[in-house]
Amino acid sequence: MNAYEQRIRFELDVWERRLTEPPGWLERTSKTISAKINELIPAKVHQAITATVRSIVRTALFGAEYTPRRKVNRDATLEEADQEARNTLSLYQKIATAEGAGTGTGGLILNAVDFPALIAIKMKCLFELAHVYGYDTNSFSERIFLLNVFRLAFSSNAQREYVLDLIRRWDVEKERWSSDSEYYRRMDWETFQKEYRDSIDFRKMLQMVPGIGAVAGAWANYTILEELGEVAINAYRIRRLGDASYE
Template sequence: MEPEYTLYEQQMLRTLKRWEIKLQQPPGFVERTSKALQTRINRLLPDKMHTTITATVKGIIQTTLFGISYVPAGLPLRGLSLAERDGKAEELLSRYRKIAAVEGAGTGAGGILLGLADFPMLLGIKLKFLFELAHLYGYSTHDYRERLFILYVFQLAFSSAPKKPQLFETVRNWPTIAAAMPRTDDGMAGIDWLQLQQEYRDTIDFRKMLQLLPGIGAVVGAWANYDLLEELGVAAMNSYRLRWLQERAGARDGGNAR
């Protein structure tokens, strides 16, 4: 039996359809040019530097995903409508945008050394936001599969246009993918860490390089971090909306939805 969606849920279904269409679009001129330039720069960097950066990104993400310090206290929220969850998610995103902007302004004003320190700090802020967001939508990050889902959402937000459709398919089919996974935490074995860090760097590099310029670093740092959190928020909220509505459609009645 077809579920009876609320008016808000119908609006979100249309929002998700527009989002999916946008993810399928080829990169524009600016993005193509930026990607080509960044690819040339990456080729000029020594392999040792790529190895070091990859190890740093991998270390930060793995420590976060397999640690307990980022897991929110208390149980995931239950019994709320999608509209109520989205409202709480918007409040959470607003708070983390401000945190990221303050952090970016502070490191941007501190010159190159503090500007470089912004990279792992901002990464931690993003991951912390995703952990809390998962609990708002009713998913427990005590389950490593939910942490792995967070990683795919992160990649969806900060990957180039050609990579996004495949990542979107992973997010859309996550219930089936997760069900086939072992209950032990060996699901990270298939992650291409070099690709992940290069895609992430390529997406944020232009904005973050401007942050290192004298005189404008604080302003650019605040703008860049705020903007990057906004991009992450859109991808993450839509990903969890999609899962929530899939479960809504799979339920026999509204009482079985999260």
């Protein structure tokens, strides 16, 4: 193991402890507000949002349109992959920022458009990062891994340790997901969308405030992509450092 990989192992230890520590005041406040908002939203609206999330994720898991044009790079060192991943993340942050600023100026109607658009941007970013680190998203198990990265980034604190453990032992877990869609059928999509929304609602609400919608939307989307990118990069670092084929 070279000096860079040793440093990354140390950074991963710090990150994993921080990821699974109890939520702070801001996170608790955000979840409290989100919970109250969810109580006010009619069941039919929740069902519609759940259907939207399920549809987008299904397209990502089973469709070809998310597969990146970039080739899978298995020749890059971890340090080289990290640098390319940061460049890729920066590009998608700019795309998400522009999308958030544009929809933030349009009130409720354009904000409704922002919800599925932002998920699509995030899924595209994850697919790109997979290829940067040398993992082929044509494999169904790699797409399931992406969904778990998404879950880790936007799940509740209670779920993070469980999902993180799946990622740590993906070399074994991936054997369960060669080609079938059992994961998609078993998934609790309503909980999935609520936890995702709970993690972003506080920021996205500011996007609807007249006068600051564009700025708030840009900031919200930028920080949301930043959080997803950090989780994805570290998830792939965990895999690379434990993958015998890269040793």
